[in-house]
Amino acid sequence: xxxxxxxxxxxxxxxxxxxxxxxxxxxxxxxxxxxxxxxxxxxxxxxxxxxxxxxxxxxxxxxxxxxxxxxxxxxxxxxxxxxxxxxxxxxxxxxxxxxxxxxxxxxxxxxxxxxxxxxxxxxxxxxxxxxxxxxxxxxxxxxxxxxxxxxxxxxxxxxxxxxxxxxxxxxxxxxxxxxxxxxxxxxxxxxxxxxxxxxxxxxxxxxxxxxxxxxxxxxxxxxxxxxxxxxxxxxxxxxxxxxxxxxxx
Amino acid sequence: xxxxxxxxxxxxxxxxxxxxxxxxxxxxxxxxxxxxxxxxxxxxxxxxxxxxxxxxxxxxxxxxxxxxxxxxxxxxxxxxxxxxxxxxxxxxxxxxxxxxxxxxxxxxxxxxxxxxxxxxxxxxxxxxxxxxxxxxxxxxxxxxxxxxxxxxxxxxxxxxxxxxxxxxxxxxxxxxxxxxxxxxxxxxxxxxxxxxxxxxxxxxxxxxxxxxxxxxxxxxxxxxxxxxxxxxxxxxxxxxxxxxxxxxxxxxxxxxxxxxxxxxxxxxxxxxxxxxxxxxxxxxxxxxxxxxxxxxxxxxxxxxxxxxxxxxxxxxxxxx
Numbered sequence: 028x029x030x031x032x033x034x035x036x037x038x039x040x041x042x043x044x045x046x047x048x049x050x051x052x053x054x055x056x057x058x059x060x061x062x063x064x065x066x067x068x069x070x071x072x073x074x075x076x077x078x079x080x081x082x083x084x085x086x087x088x089x090x091x092x093x094x095x096x097x098x099x100x101x102x103x104x105x106x107x108x109x110x111x112x113x114x115x116x117x118x119x120x121x122x123x124x125x126x127x128x129x130x131x132x133x134x135x136x137x138x139x140x141x142x143x144x145x146x147x148x149x150x151x152x153x154x155x156x157x158x159x160x161x162x163x164x165x166x167x168x169x170x171x172x173x174x175x176x177x178x179x180x181x182x183x184x185x186x187x188x189x190x191x192x193x194x195x196x197x198x199x200x201x202x203x204x205x206x207x208x209x210x211x212x213x214x215x216x217x218x219x220x221x222x223x224x225x226x227x228x229x230x231x232x233x234x235x236x237x238x239x240x241x242x243x244x245x246x247x248x249x250x251x252x253x254x255x256x257x258x259x260x261x262x263x264x265x266x267x268x269x270x271x272x273x274x275x276x
Numbered sequence: 277x278x279x280x281x282x283x284x285x286x287x288x289x290x291x292x293x294x295x296x297x298x299x300x301x302x303x304x305x306x307x308x309x310x311x312x313x314x315x316x317x318x319x320x321x322x323x324x325x326x327x328x329x330x331x332x333x334x335x336x337x338x339x340x341x342x343x344x345x346x347x348x349x350x351x352x353x354x355x356x357x358x359x360x361x362x363x364x365x366x367x368x369x370x371x372x373x374x375x376x377x378x379x380x381x382x383x384x385x386x387x388x389x390x391x392x393x394x395x396x397x398x399x400x401x402x403x404x405x406x407x408x409x410x411x412x413x414x415x416x417x418x419x420x421x422x423x424x425x426x427x428x429x430x431x432x433x434x435x436x437x438x439x440x441x442x443x444x445x446x447x448x449x450x451x452x453x454x455x456x457x458x459x460x461x462x463x464x465x466x467x468x469x470x471x472x473x474x475x476x477x478x479x480x481x482x483x484x485x486x487x488x489x490x491x492x493x494x495x496x497x498x499x500x501x502x503x504x505x506x507x508x509x510x511x512x513x514x515x516x517x518x519x520x521x522x523x524x525x526x527x528x529x530x531x532x533x534x535x536x537x538x539x540x541x542x543x544x545x546x547x548x549x550x551x552x553x554x555x556x557x558x559x560x561x562x563x564x565x566x567x568x569x570x571x572x573x574x575x576x577x578x579x580x581x582x583x584x585x586x587x588x589x590x591x592x593x594x595x596x
Contacts, residue, residue, distance in 0.1 A: 031381040036369070042369045123365035123426065126329045127382040128355035265408040 029128050032137025033144065040107070040145050049103055053096075053149055059094045061156045064088040085167040089157045090242040093174040096153045097238060100146070101210055104182065107145060109136045109203035110190025112269065114195035121272075133264045139190055146182045150175070170244035176260055177241030180254035181234060185210055187261035194268040210234070280307045282356075282433050282464040283328065288337035288523070290323055290488075297323045299488035301337070305481075306326060310460035312479030313468040316581050320488040321468040325438050328466070329359040342433045355384070358432040358463075362439055364423025368412030372403055372422055375411055380437055383430035399473060400458070401425040417448040424452070428459065435465045442473060443493055444558070453478045472573045482573075486581045502576055506544040507569045510552060512538045513562025520559065524551045 031123035040046040068087045075081040115121040124134050154175050185206075192206040193199075230236055237250040238245055283305040290298040298320040305311050309476055315321050326332040328339055330346050330353065339346045346353040360424055376397065380390045398404055401421040406414060411422060420440065440456070441449045456478045459465050469475060475482055475496075482499055484492040494502065516538065518530050526546030531539040542548050549566060556563040571579075 028382070028384070031378065035370075035378050038374070039367060039369055118365075118368075119361065119363045120365040120367060122326075122329075122331050122359065123379070124382070125331050126354060126359040127379075128351045128381060128384060130351060191540060259328045272332065 028111060028133045029137040029140055030231055032124070032129070032134060033139075033141035033176060036138055036141025037144055038109070042058055045106070046145065049107065050149060050152075053099055053103055056099055057092065057096050057153050057158065059157045061088070061253045064091050065160075069095070074099050076077075083167060084160055084164055085157075085170045086243075088160065089166070089171050089174060090134070092157060093178050093242055094238075096150075097178060100149070100182060100185065102207065104185040105144065105189050105203045105206040107208065108142055108186055108206060110195055111142060111193040111202075111276050112265075113193045113196050113199045117175060117199070125273075131266045131270045135194075135269060139265075143183060143186050143189065146186060147179070148149040150182060153178075157169055158215050167244070170242075173246050174242045176246075177238050177250075180241075180251060180258075181238055183258045184234065184261075186260040187265070188213075190234045191261040191268065194265045234237070282307050282439070284338075284340045285328065286323075286338045287337065288324065288327060288334050290320075290327060290332065290334050293337070293547050296488050298327070298334075301488070301490055303483060303490065303493060305464045305466060307433070307464055308462070308468060309481055310456060310462060310465045310479045311468055311481045311483060313483050313485065314472070314475060314477035315468075315485040316470070319485045319581075321485060325359070325456070325466065326361075327469060328434075329357050329436055330354055331359075331361075342422070347514055355430070356513060358427035358435045360423045360427040360428065360435075360437045360440055362442075364410045364419055365426070366422060369410065371408055371410055372398075372414070373407040375422065376425060379426045379429050379534055380402040381483070385430055393431075395423045399430045400428070400455060416443045417445060420448075420452070424455065430464070431463070433463060434563050435459055435463045437465065439469055440467065441469065441471065445477065449465045449474075472577060476573055478503045484577060484580055484582070491580050492576075499573065499576070506542050508540045508542065508549055509565065509569050510540055510556075510563070511535065511539060511565035512556065513564055513595060516556070517559070518556060518560045521552065524548050524555060526551075528537070536564075 051201055065088055068084055071087065075083075075087075112121070115124070125131075128243045135185075150250070157166065159173060188209055189206040192209065193202040195205070196202050213232070213234045215233070215235070217230040237253050241250055281304045283303075285304065286302050288298055288301040289296070299318075301324060303311075306447050313321050313324070328341070328346070330350050333347070344353040344356065355501065367378075369549060370378070373394065376394045377390060380393050385393050398407060401424055403418070403421055403425060404416055411419060414422070414507045420443065424437065425438060425507075427437065444452060444538040453474065456465055456467060460478075461482070467475075469480060470560045479496060481495050482492070483490060506525065513536065515536070518532075521527055521530050524591070526542045526548040527540055528543060529541040531541070533539060540548070540552065547568075553566060561587060574579070
């Protein structure tokens with residue numbers, strides 16, 4: 028049942044020009060940044076070669092690419108998730124799902140899986156870019172993979188936050204702005220930690236703080252659990268919010 | 277089998293804030309019944325339907341669908357319901373076939389039976405030649421039919437239709453009414469509408485709801501009896517002596533209308549028509565017309581739902 032809803036979600040995404048435009052823009056921007064990093068590496072290469080334990084192409088190209096991709100997607104994901112529930116509310120199609128023998132959890136999970144699969148397609152395309160470097164050199168596949176995992180987990184969090192905000196309103200634009208605001212806040216929460224001094228809690232809660240170690244290949248289960256917890260929390264909140272529709276007024 | 281109760285609603289109450297939208301509503305629908313749900317705007321029809329289909333939680337009361345409590349086992353109960361809300365829940369970007377396939381899957385129709393279910397439902401709703409078209413490009417009538425198709429695709433025991441003929445042309449309305457009658461054969465149908473002839477044409481039970489309360493529940497035959505009021509319309513060529521009419525056995529009151537017409541109210545048990553005719557002839561009143569009056573469903577409806585406001589208005593005009 029989850030797959031049915033997810034499939035419908037994905038199909039509707041691709042039936043609108045939005046999905047294609049987003050894919051093209053994200054891919055174009057990431058490709059541009061990828062070339063910039065490759066160029067940077069070419070400039071730095073003579074100097075790096077002189078260093079005994081200098082950074083390799085993975086450190087100079089792959090990690091920054093993933094980091095840039097995350098920033099771009101921070102702007103893009105709210106636009107994909109905004110219509111998930113709010114548009115169904117607006118078009119009054121939600122009653123189709125609610126009257127069907129499907130639980131609220133299945134509806135939310137279906138929507139999450141649908142939008143997350145779309146995001147995975149983007150991530151896959153981005154992750155393929157550094158793999159092209161294998162034709163001309165060696166890549167640290169471990170770091171490549173850990174960064175990819177970090178990006179995927181991060182995006183799962185983005186999607187779940189966007190989904191939750193979308194359940195709160197019947198206006199897609201409001202959902203987009205709301206989720207963008209919250210994501211950006213979570214992203215830069217560590218600034219409060221570093222400049223405020225002493226407040227390590229904020230730094231710890233920041234989305235960015237858990238992403239960077241993964242980009243450098245430091246695979247820590249705490250970071251992974253952090254992302255899974257936020258994703259799970261947002262999904263549970265979404266289920267409750269959707270269920271509260273029946274009770275409200 | 278035929279008198280099996282499919283929908284049972286007990287003491288249903290729902291508030292919107294402090295406003296009591298549905299107030300202690302109880303009724304039941306048996307298999308094969310088509311129940312017409314009437315009421316003015318804001319009477320609580322849609323709210324009741326949304327509660328029956330699990331889209332809204334009641335504050336009090338119980339709803340059982342085919343013996344399954346919708347609050348305790350929502351999934352099992354919802355499998356027995358097909359629901360067409362006021363605005364059909366259509367994904368405009370999908371084609372009719374894609375949409376129906378999604379609905380079939382959503383209602384857990386097994387893969388092997390899906391295409392058969394879609395085919396038969398398209399047949400019944402007259403969607404045969406629009407399968408490949410986008411729902412957003414269809415006319416309102418066709419969209420409404422897709423909405424109905426969606427509600428009956430899994431042949432549910434109970435079909436709930438909220439104003440299914442709104443916005444359709446007369447031919448489409450006839451087709452939809454025919455379809456609803458047909459559905460009544462094997463399913464139970466609840467149908468809400470403001471269009472009164474529709475109820476007479478399609479339903480076999482009528483229920484009028486006003487300000488959240490059930491004010492009338494009757495079969496169509498019972499309703500027909502209610503329509504036969506206890507009054508006669510008489511037109512006379514010469515003015516009549518009212519006292520001598522009142523002295524006729526069974527006559528309770530006489531109202532004088534324009535053009536020499538009189539409305540004669542009588543006890544429901546006795547019919548004084550023959551006596552009035554006889555008196556009119558013997559007294560030389562020149563009897564021109566004598567008709568038993570029939571109230572339309574509309575009048576009953578208006579009578580029940582506006583009796584209070586009307587009374588207020590008439591005292592106001594009298595005072596003026």
